[in-house]
Amino acid sequence: MNPSRPRIPEATVARLAVYLRVLTGLADGGRAGVSSGELAGAAGVNPAGLRKDLSHLGPCGVRGVGYDVLGLRDRIARVLGVERSRPCVLVGLGNLGSALADYAGFGSRGFEFVGLFDSAPERIGQVIGGRPVRPVTELDRVVAETRATIGVIATPAEVAQSVCDRLTAAGVRSILNFAPVTLTAPAGVDVRQVDLSVELQVLAFLDTQRDAPVPALGGMA
Amino acid sequence: MNPSRPRIPEATVARLAVYLRVLTGLADGGRAGVSSGELAGAAGVNPAGLRKDLSHLGPCGVRGVGYDVLGLRDRIARVLGVERSRPCVLVGLGNLGSALADYAGFGSRGFEFVGLFDSAPERIGQVIGGRPVRPVTELDRVVAETRATIGVIATPAEVAQSVCDRLTAAGVRSILNFAPVTLTAPAGVDVRQVDLSVELQVLAFLDTQRDAPVPALGGMA
DNA sequence: AGCTGTGAAACATTTCACAGCT
DNA sequence: AGCTGTGAAATGTTTCACAGCT
Numbered sequence: 001m002n003p004s005r006p007r008i009p010e011a012t013v014a015r016l017a018v019y020l021r022v023l024t025g026l027a028d029g030g031r032a033g034v035s036s037g038e039l040a041g042a043a044g045v046n047p048a049g050l051r052k053d054l055s056h057l058g059p060c061g062v063r064g065v066g067y068d069v070l071g072l073r074d075r076i077a078r079v080l081g082v083e084r085s086r087p088c089v090l091v092g093l094g095n096l097g098s099a100l101a102d103y104a105g106f107g108s109r110g111f112e113f114v115g116l117f118d119s120a121p122e123r124i125g126q127v128i129g130g131r132p133v134r135p136v137t138e139l140d141r142v143v144a145e146t147r148a149t150i151g152v153i154a155t156p157a158e159v160a161q162s163v164c165d166r167l168t169a170a171g172v173r174s175i176l177n178f179a180p181v182t183l184t185a186p187a188g189v190d191v192r193q194v195d196l197s198v199e200l201q202v203l204a205f206l207d208t209q210r211d212a213p214v215p216a217l218g219g220m221a
Numbered sequence: 222m223n224p225s226r227p228r229i230p231e232a233t234v235a236r237l238a239v240y241l242r243v244l245t246g247l248a249d250g251g252r253a254g255v256s257s258g259e260l261a262g263a264a265g266v267n268p269a270g271l272r273k274d275l276s277h278l279g280p281c282g283v284r285g286v287g288y289d290v291l292g293l294r295d296r297i298a299r300v301l302g303v304e305r306s307r308p309c310v311l312v313g314l315g316n317l318g319s320a321l322a323d324y325a326g327f328g329s330r331g332f333e334f335v336g337l338f339d340s341a342p343e344r345i346g347q348v349i350g351g352r353p354v355r356p357v358t359e360l361d362r363v364v365a366e367t368r369a370t371i372g373v374i375a376t377p378a379e380v381a382q383s384v385c386d387r388l389t390a391a392g393v394r395s396i397l398n399f400a401p402v403t404l405t406a407p408a409g410v411d412v413r414q415v416d417l418s419v420e421l422q423v424l425a426f427l428d429t430q431r432d433a434p435v436p437a438l439g440g441m442a
Numbered sequence: 443a444g445c446t447g448t449g450a451a452a453c454a455t456t457t458c459a460c461a462g463c464t
Numbered sequence: 465a466g467c468t469g470t471g472a473a474a475t476g477t478t479t480c481a482c483a484g485c486t
Binding site: 096099197 | 228234235243307324370373396411
């Protein structure tokens with residue numbers, strides 16, 4: 001209703017990022033318009049939910065017609081803050097960290113990795129995704145110089161907390177953690193946890209439940 | 222209330238996987254008992270929520286005392302189906318796929334990668350996480366032979382849908398997709414999407430909102 | 443006293459149904 | 465007719481408060 005800042009639900013923010021990806025694809029393909037039904041299909045959500053999500057941005061479409069692909073794309077990009085480039089640092093360049101550093105999708109979405117850090121001597125100096133890997137000892141300095149506020153942790157679990165401590169001490173206020181440990185950070189620092197094995201475990205659980213929906217109350221009689 | 226199968230909420234299942242990880246750590250450290258407060262702290266949730274989660278498994282603890290670490294660990298492991306080994310296949314062994322194949326955590330949680338597949342000739346034959354990489358042409362045969370029901374897609378976006386089609390055709394019924402595209406699969410097949418850039422984008426959005434909570438209604442006057 | 447287990451309340455999210463514009 | 469925008473209902477999730485056991 002109020003288009004300025006009635007706070008957008010977090011679940012909606014996550015989906016907006018998906019819509020943005022789909023719209024970018026449509027725009028690149030030359031499409032001019034799209035309906036909520038088609039967009040919802042391509043994003044894997046239901047049409048009413050999509051319209052509800054977009055309603056948080058104020059009116060975006062034309063009734064009876066649909067949405068303008070470029071207009072909607074830019075609107076979402078602006079809300080998500082994609083136009084300003086955000087300096088991020090990434091710590092840990094094993095396979096996962098390398099995959100992240102290498103992922104071209106970040107650059108086009110407003111993220112710039114201004115520092116890649118690792119502690120293994122053999123990785124220092126390697127260039128990944130166009131950036132050199134530096135020793136973690138330089139972390140504090142680089143964060144200060146670039147005013148990076150976002151940090152990504154892709155280290156082994158054992159060192160993740162100490163990396164988190166260094167990041168927060170250096171001034172990072174938002175952390176995305178891929179290491180399978182729960183981090184503790186000072187109040188005011190937002191830590192988000194992504195645990196890849198948890199996702200697989202949920203999938204497996206649902207897989208099992210489907211095959212054995214209600215296996216009788218008594219167990220294996 | 223009913224300890225057999227009143228269906229466990231999905232959000233709870235995800236957290237159970239986290240509790241299991243923490244409990245395994247405590248057990249390895251020789252701890253015998255733990256309270257909901259301490260366990261909740263280590264898992265990053267609130268104590269009441271943790272107890273509510275555990276209530277879905279039926280009584281697990283001792284009032285006035287707490288939980289038995291080993292007993293609770295095993296209970297959760299049984300509910301999540303960790304004891305039976307699940308055959309999984311993984312397609313795409315770039316950095317991300319390699320990180321997944323290499324992650325020791327899977328083995329100890331009931332997952333066994335019975336097949337690693339890639340289409341790049343230079344990757345065929347490489348051994349990652351103790352398993353050789355095979356050509357995707359063998360996918361159908363391996364899925365059939367091993368009766369794998371879980372598939373993980375870590376390919377580039379362009380080929381993810383065709384990989385999904387092959388997996389489902391071969392009999393896979395649960396798919397975890399890391400490629401940044403929305404997959405369509407036949408009814409009865411469960412597809413879960415993990416989009417790493419979405420996580421970062423949500424984090425960035427919250428980061429921005431914090432710095433500019435309510436920037437006046439008129440824009441930049 | 444201490445801590446678990448749980449109904450009930452508060453909150454968030456999703457879905458529905460339809461008014462309203464083109 | 466077609467499709468968006470949105471209040472209201474339905475559903476799901478988190479938090480609270482406290483009864484009940486040790």
